[in-house]
Amino acid sequence: MKNFGGFLALLGIAAIVMNYLDRVPRLLMWIYNWGDNVAWGIKIGLVVVGGALYFLGPKEDEVAEEASEPTDVKEE
Incomplete structure (x- = not known):
C-alpha cells in the first residue's frame, strides 16, 4: 500500500x-x-489520501517477513 499511496x-x-x-x-x-474548485478538492484529496496510505501502510519489511514465515502445521 505504501507504493500506491x-x-x-x-x-x-x-x-x-x-x-x-x-x-x-x-x-x-x-x-x-x-x-x-472541484479540481482543487480532488487534487488535495489525492495528496491527503495518498499520504495517509503511505504513512499508515505496513512497512515493506513486515510484508516480506509475513510471507516468508512458515505456518504452524500439527503433525499427528
Whole structure:
C-alpha cells in the first residue's frame, strides 16, 4: 500500500505544481470538467489520501517477513 499511496500523493502534488505552469497531467484532465474548485478538492484529496496510505501502510519489511514465515502445521 505504501507504493500506491506514494503514487497518489505524488500525482496530487504534481497536479498542483503543474497547474501553476499551465500544464495538466493527462491522467487528471477529467477533473477540470466540473470546475476549478472541484479540481482543487480532488487534487488535495489525492495528496491527503495518498499520504495517509503511505504513512499508515505496513512497512515493506513486515510484508516480506509475513510471507516468508512458515505456518504452524500439527503433525499427528
